[in-house]
C-alpha cells in the first residue's frame with residue numbers, strides 16, 4: 001500500500017515525500033544549493049529523508065549510498081531515485097549513522113542534514129521526531145556523527161554537516177578539530193526568531 005505523500009520540487013528534480021518522512025525544508029534547500037560534489041565521488045548521504053541530497057549528487061558521483069534510521073525514508077528515497085533516473089547509481093540502507101558500514105576510509109564525500117533542535121525525545125519517539133529532535137542540547141546525534149564520520153572518510157575526503165545555531169556551532173567546529181579535521185562554515189541562512197542555519201565543511 002502506498003502512503004499519502006506531497007510533491008516537492010528543486011530545480012529540475014521532483015521528490016515525493018511520504019507520510020512519516022521529513023519534508024525538505026530551508027535546511028535541505030540551503031544544503032542542496034551548496035553541494036560540492038566532484039565527478040566520480042563515492043558519496044554517503046546520512047539521514048537521507050526523501051533522498052533529496054543523495055539524488056542530486058548522484059548525477060556527478062560514481063556511486064551514492066544513502067542511510068536513514070527511518071525505514072519509510074529509505075523506501076521513499078528509493079522511489080525518488082527511480083523517479084529522477086539515478087537508481088542505478090544508488091544503494092539504500094536502513095540503519096543508525098555508520099553502524100551498517102564495516103569498512104573504514106571509503107567515502108570521498110559524507111553529507112548529513114542532522115536533527116539539531118534542542119528538544120528531548122518523547123517516550124515513544126515517532127519516525128518524524130527522529131528527523132528534527134536532537135535531545136536536550138540538540139547535539140545527541142551530531143556529537144556521535146562527529147566522532148564516527150572521520151574513519152569512513154577516504155584520502156582527500158570531505159564532510160558536510162548542516163545544523164542550526166540552536167545546537168552550538170562552535171561545539172561542532174571544536175569537535176571536528178578534536179578528531180583531527182579542519183572545519184569551517186561554508187554557508188548560512190538566517191531564520192526568524194534568532195536562529196541561523198549553518199552548513200559546515202570538515203576535511204583532513
Ligand SMILES: C[S@@+](CC[C@H](N)C(=O)[O-])C[C@H]1O[C@@H](n2cnc3c(N)ncnc32)[C@H](O)[C@@H]1O
Pocket residue numbers: 022023024025027028031046047048049050051052053067068069070073095096097113114115127130131132141
Ligand atoms: C533533518 S532530516 C534531513 C532529511 C534530508 N537529508 C533532507 O535534507 O531533507 C534528518 C534525517 O536524519 C535521519 N536520522 C536521524 N537520526 C539518525 C540516525 N541516528 N541515523 C540515521 N539517520 C538518522 C532522520 O530520520 C531524517 O530522515
